[in-house]
Amino acid sequence: MMEDRSPIFECRDVTVRYGDITALADVGVTFERGMIHAVVGQNGAGKTTFARVLAGLVRPAAGSLKFSGRPHAGGSVNDARKAGVELVHQSFALPPTFTVAEAMQFGAEGGSLFTRSALERRWQPHLDSLDVKVKARQRIRDLPVEIQQGVEIARALVSEAKLLILDEPTAVLSPEGTEKLFERIRRLKARGVTVILILHKIREVLAIADTVTVLRSGRLVDGPLDCTEIDADRLAELIIGPAAARGLNADDKAALTGSATVAHAHNETPSAGKNTVLDMRAVSTRPDTEGPALDNVDLTISAGEIIGVAGVEGNGQRTLVRAISALVDVVDGKLAIGGDNVTGKQLAARRAAGLRIIPFERNVEGLSLSSSLWENWSARSLLQMPLLAAINPITIQKRCAAALNRWDVRYANVTQRASSLSGGNAQKVILSREMDDDARLILAAQPTRGLDIGATSFVWDAMRDAKARGCGLLFISSDLDEIFDISDRVVVMLSGRIVAEFRPPYDISAVGAAMTGVLK
């Protein structure tokens, strides 16, 4: 066989538009074969779109693509797969009711008619050879995320993949899981597979990649650059860009790009013990379909304190938020907000005690997308009024406009629907509603997920302001860097329990070990 020396992929002037939004503009890049290439950038930089162009899921509006020197029109998954390109999605693309074997089979060639056992016999060796520890007959929905990712990678490798793209594969993993994933990727490289990793964290880029390519606002900033010739600070500058870098302190910059672990001691001493805003004692809940039950959770938050909750997703973080916000019954233990015992109380009573919630799903739980901005914004105050109280829309709209302006929301009119706002602006509407002067305990669940640099630092600053006003905050995130940057204390959740607590300076490896249950 002749050694193919042409680049595995090259593109020129690739532009992708979604309606009015240009997701990628004139991107041209060349990837050599046999290497691990990283593509980095902030949210909204166009990384996922770029990956989808390669995989044929998105057809570029302009530009040319070449796989192994052969031109491709783009926009056809079948063509891309024939050229040996496979994509592993950020949120996995496997039908949850399928068994692992079925998930392998439906994207593969051959054996169009099968029996269950034949299918399992066919795919078990494939899974074993990739060291994915799973039985072929297990259902996708029953698997933990790390295994699901392994299955998705195995799915991508059912045919002779030459170029494997992984879209933010580390976002769902613990530091430990990331290490294992990188091991797996190095083995693939040894087998001759070229890998493109879409990444978020500079630390990870430098740990695994041979080259790095930086995208910002849909444009190619630089790359591919040789990873041995670039340092973390220079890369951070490229990712953030000169405009956004102004107004960011060094720690925030590091937290945004993961260039270094923020380990600073917070300058003011937390006023612990003075005014307790949340006091959970041995709280347990029943298990349900949405996550593991809380198991004997003790947690106190003082006024003026931000508690970070670290953990691999699906370890009870959502249950914790639902338990505090009365969406799941507390079967055992005691829960007090601002000194009031609210264990058996409804959400309205808890909100009256000062509870505010920035929920996980901003477009489902946080906002009614089909309602106007002023309706969304006024929900907090209106719900505290009697059922038949008269309301004056004009007054509310004026107050809403004033509040939204104060929170720097970009909008045209308070009567426009919430669905018309971008992610960052939608989140600001929620912040303006939930971070009012009467707030005493604020649950911030993944408040920066999917937001760009500006909106992310805005949310961080809003949380710091709330803390300075004397609120207690519970801050849940899957991004350890931002947790370390913001939090006065960090607790780690695993299987519905709080298994460890850390104070600054934080040690990422110790927190990571606690997340996976490897406690010393």
Add this chain to the structure above:
Amino acid sequence: MEDIVIAILRSGTPLVYVTLAGVIAQRAGIWHLGLEGLMITGACATVLGIVLTGSIWAALLWAIAVCVAGSVLFWFVVEKLRANQIIAGLGLTGLGLGGTTLAVQSIFGTQAAVSAPFGLPRLGPAFGAYGSLSVLVVLMPVLVLAVWVMLRRTRFGLRLAASGEHPFAARSVGVNPSAMRLAALVMGGALCALAGAELATGSLQIFAQNMTAGRGFMGFAAVIFGAGHPIGATLAALFFAIVGAIGIKAQLIFGDRIPHDLLLGLPYIATVLGIWVSTKLRGGTKAANGFTELRNE
């Protein structure tokens, strides 16, 4: 005993065919409320085909062609014009019910029932008392098995299921979910034609207005009752047929002592109870959740 079994097979067979059409559509991600309309179209086209061509095979082909055309229209409205599938399905049902009446009216100038000189081939005297059943009754279990194999034991079936359950997953292995839905609806159209043919010419040889009398909706209910599984849904359809047969038997036994309408309503009451029971079971809940997904679309 024999007469009960025959009655069940007679009323159950068309129901099973239309249920299979619903199962295939549901696997591909479509809640098919147009089954009723396609079924009556099949019944009407078969009878008209026999009257006009004099051949049962030509009539069947004609019925299949018409129902497939109706399915393609449904697909076009749902997939290309992005209409709500529930509304579009109900529209298709209205089109079938109204269109068949219109067709009979314009050809025969009357709204009376149209009778055909002959119907589907029968099993014949070799089968004794069962000889009066049509060949489609025998074909039914074969088709049920074939649909099961196709949906659960072929890659085509996996791709169809992926298109329904997680269209993005289907797209990312190069499957076009929209094309898979077209395939599912075309197969469903052919099955609805057979359901209508069996209903109109399996034992009777007649087409009357609204003769499906909600059987398409019962088929839809059987899909939910059977959690979208071909065998489960078939059993659900046969269960409805059994309840119907019991109703008729009870009518003969009790005569006027129990209101006639109540007994006739038994299959429908059983349908409602069946749905309720199935939501108590895991599979039923899963199927019912599909509606939530639809609403969020």
